[in-house]
Amino acid sequence: MKTIVFVFIAIAVAIKIFAGSGVSGGTERVDQYSGEVVLYATPWCGYCKKTRELLRDNDIVFTEYNIEKSNRGRREYNDLNGQGIPLMVIDGQVVRGYQPRQILSLAKATQ
Secondary structure: HHHHHHHHHHHHHHHHHHHHHOOOOOEEHHHHHHHOEEEOOOOHHHHHHHHHHHHHHHOOOOEEEEOOOOHHHHHHHHHHOOOOOOEEEEEOOEEEOOOOOHHHHHHHHHH
């Protein structure tokens, strides 16, 4: 019985970790970001680095907030229910995690 409980707890923890780690993500709409590409990130995050490279390699103009140093960035990140990085808003569409196809699809539509 203890083993089964432990397995369920381990699975729940793994889901929570991966949901905010850039491995998976979802989208929702926020209207105040119309036409913008905004990245909420940290300098040490590998998925954040890949996101920056993806945007730069595709000549996509973006604003980045370091959520560890920018009060505004941290506040906006929290307002978006940020639980993992990278977190992006592309023309009002929230993208959680590193999702290159979705990022490019949404970002190219804004240009």
